[in-house]
Amino acid sequence: MTQTPLKEAGYTLGATLADLDVADTIGARENVLGRIDYTTAAADPVVSAGGPRLALHMARDRGEAFSEVWTSPHEVTAGEHDGVVYAHDGEFLFLAGRIPESGSYATATEKAYLTALGLVRELGYPRCYRMWNFVGRINQDNAEGLENYRDFCLGRADAFAHMRFNETEIPAATGIGSHGGGIGFYFLTSRSGEPIAIENPQQWAAYHYPQRYGPKAPKFARATRLGGRVYVSGTASITGHESRHAGDVVRQTHLSLENIARVIGAGNLYEHGIGDGYFLSDLDQIKVYVRHAEHIPAVRAICTRAFSPAAEVRYLNVDVCRSDLLVEIEGIAY
Numbered sequence: 661m662t663q664t665p666l667k668e669a670g671y672t673l674g675a676t677l678a679d680l681d682v683a684d685t686i687g688a689r690e691n692v693l694g695r696i697d698y699t700t701a702a703a704d705p706v707v708s709a710g711g712p713r714l715a716l717h718m719a720r721d722r723g724e725a726f727s728e729v730w731t732s733p734h735e736v737t738a739g740e741h742d743g744v745v746y747a748h749d750g751e752f753l754f755l756a757g758r759i760p761e762s763g764s765y766a767t768a769t770e771k772a773y774l775t776a777l778g779l780v781r782e783l784g785y786p787r788c789y790r791m792w793n794f795v796g797r798i799n800q801d802n803a804e805g806l807e808n809y810r811d812f813c814l815g816r817a818d819a820f821a822h823m824r825f826n827e828t829e830i831p832a833a834t835g836i837g838s839h840g841g842g843i844g845f846y847f848l849t850s851r852s853g854e855p856i857a858i859e860n861p862q863q864w865a866a867y868h869y870p871q872r873y874g875p876k877a878p879k880f881a882r883a884t885r886l887g888g889r890v891y892v893s894g895t896a897s898i899t900g901h902e903s904r905h906a907g908d909v910v911r912q913t914h915l916s917l918e919n920i921a922r923v924i925g926a927g928n929l930y931e932h933g934i935g936d937g938y939f940l941s942d943l944d945q946i947k948v949y950v951r952h953a954e955h956i957p958a959v960r961a962i963c964t965r966a967f968s969p970a971a972e973v974r975y976l977n978v979d980v981c982r983s984d985l986l987v988e989i990e991g992i993a994y
């Protein structure tokens with residue numbers, strides 16, 4: 661069946677960060693495109709009655725746990741292929757996978773990404789606009805002495821090269837630590853929308869980071885705009901390509917927020933051909949990743965002043981992609 665591509669779909673997906681018991685009730689009233697549990701144990705992705713679901717080991721206890729749920733106004737079709745679960749609604753595709761814990765990740769990452777990106781093309785939703793990656797023992801070395809994050813970046817870069825992704829097609833992403841379970845990942849892609857990749861003039865494009873950060877640079881844009889929203893990548897205390905304010909979580913939090921404000925601000929979006937600009941108070945579905953649990957109150961105090969009181973914000977105590985980074989923040993600007 662051929663479908664006429666729309667310039668931009670007239671709707672966007674619903675998104676929420678909800679307590680687990682609330683998330684359990686969403687499927688009864690809405691079409692769930694995908695559900696990700698940020699919870700106390702990792703599990704292989706499954707397609708259940710409520711659609712595709714991935715559990716990540718991101719919470720220390722049930723109190724911290726929550727689900728991110730993506731919903732569609734249209735009926736969804738779900739499936740599974742080679743361990744990757746997915747659902748699509750005619751315009752948007754969600755997919756999720758897990759790479760088992762291993763002494764080396766590059767080859768398995770490349771393979772899992774190729775399966776996922778193959779599905780993206782085969783199912784006809786080729787525009788990748790947001791990816792999330794959760795890496796167990798992210799700052800520890802693999803069996804060959806390469807840090808697990810860098811090992812993951814190697815496999816991802818090889819998969820992107822294989823699929824001939826060019827720089828304008830690089831999605832927004834998060835690459836963050838988890839408490840275990842190998843590497844969990846999920847993607848959002850679109851059939852006909854035209855995501856615009858957004859960079860930060862105060863930071864090097866991550867895909868141009870120098871070799872000292874690993875053999876292959878992390879492939880992600882600082883944000884993407886699609887359907888009237890800006891999806892902001894995991895953002896940390898980096899200017900140029902260097903981490904700033906080592907050991908100082910307060911300054912790192914301020915710089916992370918400044919980076920986001922700059923990325924989504926009217927001046928930067930204008931440079932990217934986008935008319936609207938956003939403020940930190942326009943963010944929702946915000947995740948704040950904090951390396952040391954004892955820093956959460958200080959980080960929360962700063963973030964609470966920056967974000968809308970109505971925003972959904974969750975704090976997680978996990979490691980960050982560089983061992984000198986103490987905090988990282990992501991969200992969606994509406």
Ligand SMILES: C=C(O[C@@H]1C=C(C(=O)O)C=C[C@H]1O)C(=O)O
Pocket residue numbers: 793833834835836866878879880893894895896898981988
């Ligand atoms: C914080 C940074 O990178 C992190 C790693 C990412 C990845 O590898 O996909 C994406 C965004 C951040 O979660 C950064 O380099 O600025």
